[in-house]
Amino acid sequence: PSGIPLVISTWNQPKANTAAQEALDRGGSALDAVEAGVRVPEADPADMSVGYGGRPDRDGRVTLDACIMDEKGNAGSVVFLEHIMHPISVARAVMEKSPHVMLAGEGALQFALSQGFKKENLLTKKAEKEWREWLKTAKYKPIANIERHDTIGMLSIDAKGNICGACTTSGLAYKMNGRVGDSPIIGAGLFVDNEIGGACATGLGELVMRTCGSFLVVELMRQGRTPQQACEEAVMRIVKKQDYKDIQVGMLAVNKEGEMGAFSIQPGFNYTLTRNKQTQVTDARSYLK
Numbered sequence: 001p002s003g004i005p006l007v008i009s010t011w012n013q014p015k016a017n018t019a020a021q022e023a024l025d026r027g028g029s030a031l032d033a034v035e036a037g038v039r040v041p042e043a044d045p046a047d048m049s050v051g052y053g054g055r056p057d058r059d060g061r062v063t064l065d066a067c068i069m070d071e072k073g074n075a076g077s078v079v080f081l082e083h084i085m086h087p088i089s090v091a092r093a094v095m096e097k098s099p100h101v102m103l104a105g106e107g108a109l110q111f112a113l114s115q116g117f118k119k120e121n122l123l124t125k126k127a128e129k130e131w132r133e134w135l136k137t138a139k140y141k142p143i144a145n146i147e148r149h150d151t152i153g154m155l156s157i158d159a160k161g162n163i164c165g166a167c168t169t170s171g172l173a174y175k176m177n178g179r180v181g182d183s184p185i186i187g188a189g190l191f192v193d194n195e196i197g198g199a200c201a202t203g204l205g206e207l208v209m210r211t212c213g214s215f216l217v218v219e220l221m222r223q224g225r226t227p228q229q230a231c232e233e234a235v236m237r238i239v240k241k242q243d244y245k246d247i248q249v250g251m252l253a254v255n256k257e258g259e260m261g262a263f264s265i266q267p268g269f270n271y272t273l274t275r276n277k278q279t280q281v282t283d284a285r286s287y288l289k
């Protein structure tokens with residue numbers, strides 16, 4: 001198809017897409033591209049939903065979730081991981097160098113250290129200051145878009161036509177300690193089937209996990225829906241069964257042909273597409289206007 005190779009990611013992420021495109025340009029695979037791409041917001045303290053600089057949980061701890069999937073259906077994931085700048089690379093190591101799919105918490109940290117990753121402080125002064133401010137009232141209520149969701153889900157198709165995906169986040173700001181969201185859950189925050197396409201999700205993970213959001217989108221594409229129809233149907237499944245009033249969920253999908261879809265509950269969700277050397281940010285359609 002003429003639409004590939006491509007890189008697509010949730011939210012406004014041109015720098016991440018550029019890094020992914022550069023990996024493809026160097027002859028890297030779609031897997032190399034998505035890993036290189038999402039490492040950008042992981043290391044960027046200005047992105048307060050991912051990696052270094054991410055907002056902490058209630059107890060002031062930055063805990064990270066990430067997963068990755070390749071074109072063969074292999075998957076790797078880390079959940080509730082602390083002190084590691086690049087959880088996506090640990091997830092890739094889980095996939096490639098361990099017999100498992102998912103490692104959690106202290107075990108994931110020990111594995112990361114054994115693989116040569118460095119232990120670092122990820123709580124920036126700015127995130128700490130905001131958290132201390134929050135502690136004064138300590139009211140927790142997720143609010144759509146206002147939390148400035150920047151969790152990155154990224155899908156790429158390389159020149160060979162292979163699809164891979166990655167998703168990484170520091171999760172919801174001021175979540176309970178130990179809370180894990182949809183982002184590192186294969187089938188919820190991310191799913192790739194190289195025969196069909198890939199999907200990823202962002203927003204309030206609890207709603208996505210209850211409906212296996214990304215898996216659902218890929219399965220709907222398998223049944224013949226376009227990526228757009230599949231994203232809309234998956235979001236409508238959430239809307240039909242769950243309380244979505246002040247809550248955001250965004251779904252993003254691409255199929256083997258390089259066609260895309262995106263849909264969200266609330267307005268404000270957008271995605272970044274890079275192809276043919278051009279990068280463009282597009283507002284997704286939404287259920288509520």
Ligand code: SD4
Pocket residue numbers: 049148149150151152169170171172180181182183201202203204205206
């Ligand atoms: C979560 N889905 O932990 C993530 C949050 C998110 O932009 O997407 N933030 O529930």
